Amino acid sequence: MAIEVRIPTVLRSYTAGAKAVDAKGETLSDLFTDLDSRYDGLRGRLVSDEGALNRFVNVYLNDEDVRFLGGIETPLSDGDVVTILPAVAGGGRDADVRA
């Protein structure tokens, strides 16, 4: 089961510069585990210590934000496209945002 995963510039150091890679998994969580087996450390940039999606990235299944689907447990199908984009946020409030 092949799923195309689009990688943002900031994470391409993990994929040897590749903009898109193929991976497999029944769910998004499985997919991240599969990615991490080949691109060591990538999962840690996507998932917080508590196992939820990291606050600093947006993950889309086809064109839907997975937060509005099943989050990290969103089921995947052959031919799906997963897009990872860095969140764009910030502002004058001078505090750390937790992953």
Place this chain on the structure above:
Amino acid sequence: MLELRQDLYDAMVAHARRDHPDEACGVIAGPAGSDRPERIIPMLNAARSPTFFEFDSKDLFNLYREVDERDEDIVVIYHSHTATEAYPSRTDIQFGSLNPDAHWVLVSTRDPQVAELRSFRIVDAAVTEEPVVVVDGLE
């Protein structure tokens, strides 16, 4: 260095003034690989807050798709600080580090008369200010 057309400079300041006291945010796209800001795209601040901004996730997806289709890059990411100086906050540094290729432009609207606009690169949590050179847009 960030070389910026006068009309784009003015548009960012006007957007920041318009949305004050909430923070305003947006991007300037330019031809891929050029590092030249050309097309301003004001974005909605999904947080609608005087101290925080965030692009709506659907808007962000559509923005990337549009920029890709037009063979552009996001050259500038701008937002306003409404009560503090135009310098990256800790929050800015966290999120700015995720977008190391963009010029991180800040506009402060704390003074209603005087616009303050500064540009930074944020790479691996290190902030470097860069000069902003405003050029005539009539080429």
